[in-house]
Amino acid sequence: MDTFSPKERLQRVFQKQAVERSPIICPGGMMNAAIVDVMNQTGHVLPKAHHTAEEMTDLAFAVQEHTGFENFGIPFCMTVEAEALGSDIDFGTLECEPKILTERFPSVKEVSFLPEGAITKNTRAEAIVQSIYTLSKKYPDVPAIGSLTGPLSTAASIVDPMTFLKQLRREKEDAHKVIDYVSTQLIDYARLMADNGAAAISIADPTATGEILGPKFFDEYAVLYLNKVTDAIHEMGLPVIIHICGDVRMVKTGLQKLHGDALSVDAFVDLKSLKQELSGVTTMGNLSTYLLEFGSPDKVETNVVHLLQKEIDILAPACGLSTSTPLTNIKAFTATAKEGVGYD
Numbered sequence: 001m002d003t004f005s006p007k008e009r010l011q012r013v014f015q016k017q018a019v020e021r022s023p024i025i026c027p028g029g030m031m032n033a034a035i036v037d038v039m040n041q042t043g044h045v046l047p048k049a050h051h052t053a054e055e056m057t058d059l060a061f062a063v064q065e066h067t068g069f070e071n072f073g074i075p076f077c078m079t080v081e082a083e084a085l086g087s088d089i090d091f092g093t094l095e096c097e098p099k100i101l102t103e104r105f106p107s108v109k110e111v112s113f114l115p116e117g118a119i120t121k122n123t124r125a126e127a128i129v130q131s132i133y134t135l136s137k138k139y140p141d142v143p144a145i146g147s148l149t150g151p152l153s154t155a156a157s158i159v160d161p162m163t164f165l166k167q168l169r170r171e172k173e174d175a176h177k178v179i180d181y182v183s184t185q186l187i188d189y190a191r192l193m194a195d196n197g198a199a200a201i202s203i204a205d206p207t208a209t210g211e212i213l214g215p216k217f218f219d220e221y222a223v224l225y226l227n228k229v230t231d232a233i234h235e236m237g238l239p240v241i242i243h244i245c246g247d248v249r250m251v252k253t254g255l256q257k258l259h260g261d262a263l264s265v266d267a268f269v270d271l272k273s274l275k276q277e278l279s280g281v282t283t284m285g286n287l288s289t290y291l292l293e294f295g296s297p298d299k300v301e302t303n304v305v306h307l308l309q310k311e312i313d314i315l316a317p318a319c320g321l322s323t324s325t326p327l328t329n330i331k332a333f334t335a336t337a338k339e340g341v342g343y344d
Contacts, residue, residue, distance in 0.1 A: 002338075005141035006070035007199055013282060013313050014200070014239040014261045022308065024315040024337040026063075027202035027241060028073025029147025031264075031320055034059055036095055037327035038066045046076060047091040050098065051123070053130035060135060064142065066327060068334030071199075072135045072144040075128050078204065081149050082157035084122035085114060085185065095323050105159045108167045108174040113181050119189040129192050136197025143199035145241075148190060150205020151183045151225035152213075158182070161207070168217055175221075183225045187232040194236040201233050202241040203260070209246035218251040223258060230259045241284060245319065252277060267291075267318035272310040284314040287333060293322045297332035304336040 003020040004012065010023045026033040039045045044059040060072045077098040083089045086104030105111045119125050128146070136144045149157070155178050156164045168175050190201050208222035222244075230240045242260035244251075248269055255263065256278050263281050265271065267288035275283045287303060288295075295303075307315060315337045321330075 007141050007143040010071070010143050010200065010314070011239075016282065022313060022315045022337065023070050024068070024334050025071040025143075025145065026067070026069045026073050026317055026321070027071065027145040027147055027200075028060075028075060029149065029202060030078050030204035030206065031147070031202070031243065031317060032073055032076045033063045033067050033069055033317075033321055033330065034076045034323070035063075035067075035321060035325050035327060035330070036323050037325075038063055039094060041066065041327075045094050047093065047098065050076060050091055051127060053127040053134065056127055056131040057134050060131060061139075067330045068338070069330075070142065070334075072132075072139070072142060073147060073202075074131055074144075075124070075147060078149045078153065079157070080122065080124050080128065081119055081154045081182075081186065081189065084119040084125060085154070085158045085182070086112075087158050097323065100157050103158055103160050107163055108155075108159055108171055108178045111159060111174075111178050111181070114185075116184060117188045119185050120192050125189060125192075129196050132193055132198050133196040136199070144197055145200050145202050146190065146193035146198040147202045147204065148186050148229070150203045150208055150222075150242075151179050151186060151229060152222055153205045153207040154182045154186065155179045156207045165207075165212065168213070168221060179221060179225050180228075183228045186229050190229065190233050190238075191236055194233070194238050198238060200239045200241060200261075202243065202264075203229060204243040204245075204264075206243075206245040208244060210248055210251040211246050213251075215251050215254060218254045219257070222251075223254045227257070227259045234259070243284075243319075248274070255281075262314055264314075264316060265318070271307075271312050275311075282313045284316050285312065286318040287315070289317050289319050289321050289325070292317060292329050292333065293325045295329060297328055300329050300332040301336045304333055308337065
């Protein structure tokens with residue numbers, strides 16, 4: 001029998017306190033679990049649920065109830081911030097997540113800075129915040145996690161991404177201004193989530209990888225602005241999860257400088273070794289989403305047991321789940337995790 005509620009268990013892990021087993025979550029945004037199987041079974045579907053608080057709340061609850069993940073994770077995409085800051089969005093279909101259709105600006109030198117709070121005035125952002133409020137009030141024992149698209153990824157979603165990446169090197173002053181502007185907007189958005197019941201904030205920043213930036217620019221840009229947002233969220237009283245994609249070996253020094261309360265990484269990263277190398281890091285992850293989509297339930301169970309034996313602090317998919325991931329495999333994941341194999 002569980003000793004703690006899902007919310008208490010997650011909070012204790014963030015605070016580095018003992019728990020009877022690892023929490024198992026899927027925090028939304030890039031890492032959301034609104035799969036086709038759940039939508040077809042419940043009738044709560046995308047893209048409709050991107051736009052109204054009621055539909056979003058119903059789908060978030062359906063995902064939590066059917067998958068066994070121990071949180072509500074919203075939104076179900078990474079496009080809200082970019083839309084609010086001017087980019088055009090394709091809202092996708094039941095099977096396909098939204099994507100950036102056209103970035104608003106061709107260059108960091110041409111970005112028009114909107115007043116603070118621009119994201120919070122977006123209608124989809126308002127629906128997300130209302131959904132967090134409703135879920136946190138109605139189900140206080142289940143953590144509602146608000147998901148943000150990280151500073152570099154949001155910046156690369158409002159400025160042509162190939163130009164943006166070149167300008168990190170060639171137009172540093174303007175690049176910093178744009179990312180700082182984006183970070184301030186993200187802080188305002190996170191504050192509204194915090195004020196309306198979010199138990200934690202998850203930041204996924206897939207543009208901020210070692211392969212894309214290298215160690216020098218990872219420190220100069222990713223660490224600087226992720227910490228700016230994280231520190232502000234900490235002042236709101238909330239813990240922060242940071243997800244970094246890709247091969248993190250070349251940026252381990254930078255990872256140690258991040259101020260997040262938990263670090264989430266891709267499936268091919270050995271979290272046990274990372275935990276030993278980064279003193280004090282709370283590890284999250286990192287079950288392969290390829291395995292979850294294409295593997296068998298037995299294979300999923302075996303891999304979950306391996307993660308438990310490595311004493312990973314928070315169990316979660318390693319990255320974004322495909323919408324075609326079978327529900328049976330997700331249930332194999334969460335059920336095995338809840339058995340607490342590997343704990344005394």
